[in-house]
Amino acid sequence: MMIACGLGDPIAYLAEKSGALVQDVVPVRGKEAFSGNAGSVLLTFHNENAFHQHEPDYVLLLCLRADHDRTAGLRTACLREVLPLLSAAGLDALFAAEFRTAPPPSFGSDNTACTPKPLLSGAPEDPDIRMATIATTALTPRAEAALAEFGRVCDTVAHTTKLTPGDLAIVDNRVTVHGRTAFRPRYDGADRWLQRTFAVADLRRSRDHHTHDGYIITR
Numbered sequence: 272m273m274i275a276c277g278l279g280d281p282i283a284y285l286a287e288k289s290g291a292l293v294q295d296v297v298p299v300r301g302k303e304a305f306s307g308n309a310g311s312v313l314l315t316f317h318n319e320n321a322f323h324q325h326e327p328d329y330v331l332l333l334c335l336r337a338d339h340d341r342t343a344g345l346r347t348a349c350l351r352e353v354l355p356l357l358s359a360a361g362l363d364a365l366f367a368a369e370f371r372t373a374p375p376p377s378f379g380s381d382n383t384a385c386t387p388k389p390l391l392s393g394a395p396e397d398p399d400i401r402m403a404t405i406a407t408t409a410l411t412p413r414a415e416a417a418l419a420e421f422g423r424v425c426d427t428v429a430h431t432t433k434l435t436p437g438d439l440a441i442v443d444n445r446v447t448v449h450g451r452t453a454f455r456p457r458y459d460g461a462d463r464w465l466q467r468t469f470a471v472a473d474l475r476r477s478r479d480h481h482t483h484d485g486y487i488i489t490r
Contacts, residue, residue, distance in 0.1 A: 272468065274439065278329050280474040283487050284320065286378045290487040296332075296465040298456035306405050307375075308467070314451035316348060316425050317403035319444050319469065322374040322385075325477035325488060326401065327469035330442040330449065334434035338463035343454035345432045348425035350391075350400050350446045356424045364417035365391045366398070372407045390421070399445045434465070 272293065275281040281292050288294045299309040306315055320326045332345065354362070368387045387410055391398040404422065409415035425448060434440060442449050456462045471477065480488045 274441070275329070275331055275468045275470040278331075278441070278470040279472040280470060281486055282325075282327060282469050282471050282474070282477070284323070284378070284469075285487050285489045287320075290489075292468060292486060294467045296467050298454075298458070298462050300456075300458050303456070311454050311456050313453045314346075315404035316346070316422070316429075316448040316450045317406070318401050318448055319442075321401040321403045322372040322378075322406065323488075325471070325480055327444050328472045329470040330444050331468040331470065332434065332440045332442070333466045333468075334436055334438045334440075334464075335466060336461065336464040337433070337435055338454040339457055339461070340455060341433060342452065343433070343463050344452040345434055345440055346429050346450040346452060347432070347442060348429045348448050349443075350398065350448075352428040353421070353424050354398075356427065357420060360413070361417040361420045362391075364411075364413045365389065365421065366395070367411075367414065369411045369414035370402070370407055370409055370418070372401065372403055375406070390418070397446075400448065402448065404450075 272281055283290045283292045296308045298311045302309040303311050306312065318326060319330045366389050368389050370390050371385050371387055373385055390402045391400055393399045409418045431452060432440060454463065477488060478484065480490055482489050
């Protein structure tokens with residue numbers, strides 16, 4: 272939390288883990304095939320809460336315990352490495368409002384989140400990105416081709432980091448997508464255990480989504 276405050280301000284989402292500012296990330300029995308923090312299959316590339324109007328700027332992942340086989344790895348792909356490898360046509364399509372990213376069921380039905388939006392926005396030479404492989408849908412043929420190309424390039428430039436106890440990874444959620452390799456949990460009380468915190472550089476921009484000027488986004 273101290274480091275989150277150094278980056279800006281910590282935030283949480285009421286619909287996600289009941290608004291906990293520090294969240295436990297552990298495998299859950301019965302959710303092995305879930306492509307999320309409770310699963311143990313490959314977690315595909317995404318930005319954290321990419322669908323939300325106020326997504327976090329940073330994702331902090333603190334490793335308290337590694338998985339038994341030491342196979343789980345944090346995968347990251349930075350947009351600044353991806354951009355030079357994209358075709359001109361693909362890049363143009365990614366800047367067009369031809370994609371829809373749906374919220375997870377826990378956030379309920381948010382019609383504004385599902386309006387068509389671009390994957391890339393901001394300065395062409397250093398844009399921001401919002402996408403989630405399992406939740407982003409391309410709405411046109413060129414968008415579909417661009418999304419597929421983007422995924423291939425992310426796999427090409429991806430870095431895998433195996434976190435050990437005490438390691439803290441800070442992911443810039445604005446320019447980096449992240450995921451996790453598959454691993455095999457044992458559910459014996461000693462499985463992989465991370466703690467996760469979100470931070471924003473400017474808490475004021477989401478003030479209308481907070482209650483009593485707090486740190487939890489309520490909608």
